[in-house]
Amino acid sequence: MRLIVAITGASGIVYGKRLLEVLDEKKIEVHLIVSKAAEKVAKHELKQTKKDLEKLATHTYDEHDLNAPCMSGSFQTDGMIIVPCTMKTLAGIASGYADNLILRAADVTIKEHRRLVIVPRETPLSVIHLRNMLIVAELGVFVVPAMPAYYHNPTKLDDLVDFVVGKILDCFGIEHKLYRRWKSP
Numbered sequence: 001m002r003l004i005v006a007i008t009g010a011s012g013i014v015y016g017k018r019l020l021e022v023l024d025e026k027k028i029e030v031h032l033i034v035s036k037a038a039e040k041v042a043k044h045e046l047k048q049t050k051k052d053l054e055k056l057a058t059h060t061y062d063e064h065d066l067n068a069p070c071m072s073g074s075f076q077t078d079g080m081i082i083v084p085c086t087m088k089t090l091a092g093i094a095s096g097y098a099d100n101l102i103l104r105a106a107d108v109t110i111k112e113h114r115r116l117v118i119v120p121r122e123t124p125l126s127v128i129h130l131r132n133m134l135i136v137a138e139l140g141v142f143v144v145p146a147m148p149a150y151y152h153n154p155t156k157l158d159d160l161v162d163f164v165v166g167k168i169l170d171c172f173g174i175e176h177k178l179y180r181r182w183k184s185p
């Protein structure tokens, strides 16, 4: 399996990092793009650099590298995940304004009818944010907000992170044991 993963500058970089760890453990080929803003947030939230995140990927690209393979639909992938996804990147996807590699790769993923999963993070959500989510959802994009549940009885922060990462993997049918699935008591 070959996936494009993008990490943008929303709070919750930990979700992106944990996803990379899990995909690495599962030996899934990952083409990673980390935005400039994500670099800043990673430094603040995780005390980690872009390089620390890139170590977990198979191939890495600069967000301004408009010659990268994933710029083109001819580069075949099983889909793309943007985690976390800022409202700026969401707006770019919803409007087709593909002025960096993350937006272009998302645009390509949609036009090629491949699976695109975004993990938006913002609160509260404005009508603009909600409209943009509706636009992409109507195109078939999986909108998986960074919204952990509590029915699996989490006992630590890692359990909440793993729940969201597990829901991302569910969109691709990738097996995991990151959270306990609901069973009536």
Ligand SMILES: Cc1cc2nc3c(=O)[nH]c(=O)nc-3n(C[C@H](O)[C@H](O)[C@H](O)COP(=O)(O)O)c2cc1C
Pocket: 007, 008, 009, 010, 011, 035, 036, 037, 038, 040, 041, 044, 085, 086, 087, 088, 089, 121, 122
């Ligand atoms: C510490 C920090 C946290 C941020 N959190 C969010 C957030 O949760 N959601 C969001 O949409 N933008 C957030 N932003 C703003 C984005 O980083 C900003 O809009 C940036 O231009 C997004 O660029 P990108 O989508 O190319 O990464 C945050 C910025 C900082 C510095």
